[in-house]
Amino acid sequence: MCKTEYAVCGNPHLLEGSLSAFLPSLNLAPRLSIPNPWIRSYSFDGKEEWEVNPLYCNTVREIYPYSNSNRLLNIVDMAIFDFLIGNMDRHHYEMFTKFGDDGFLLHLDNARGFGRHSHDEISILAPLSQCCV
Known part of the structure; x- marks a missing residue:
């Protein structure tokens, strides 16, 4: 049984963690919140294009800044990280504006909990599988 008073909780060898x-x-270090091109639909009415089009990455590659920088590679890195922690809801990412398009992505999240440790959701890796970078 895990309580908020405990520093670490396990089952017994599996641990959740956060940072x-x-x-x-924002006055000292302004940053932008940028929608993730691979955001999930969360709708029964329709799906996002990436969920039905295996060639969706070709569309993203044509869009600035994904066409002119390391941003697409950083999106793939972010997807791999999200896969490892089971995060299926990467709505957006943030970047410090000081570094322009060459900046790094900030992987901010509400951290309400990791995904199920016994289930690997392969669709999280869509940027990797669709872009084959």
């Missing part, structure tokens, strides 16, 4: 980071204020 809290103090970011500078």
Whole structure:
């Protein structure tokens, strides 16, 4: 049984973890929130294009800034990280504006919990499988 008072909880060999980071204020270090091209639909009415089109990455590659920078590679890295932690709801990513298009992605999340440790959701890797980079 795990309580909020415990520093670490396991089952007994599997642990969930999180990292809290103090970011500078937006006045000191402005950052942008950018929609993830592989956002999920969360709808019974329709699917996002990437969910039905295995060639969706070709469309993304034509869009700035994914066409001119390492951004697409960074999206693939982010997808691999999300796969490892079971995060299926990467709605957006953030970047510090100071570094322009060459900046790194900030993988911020509400951290309400990791995905199921016994289930690998392969669709999280769509940027990797569709782009084959």
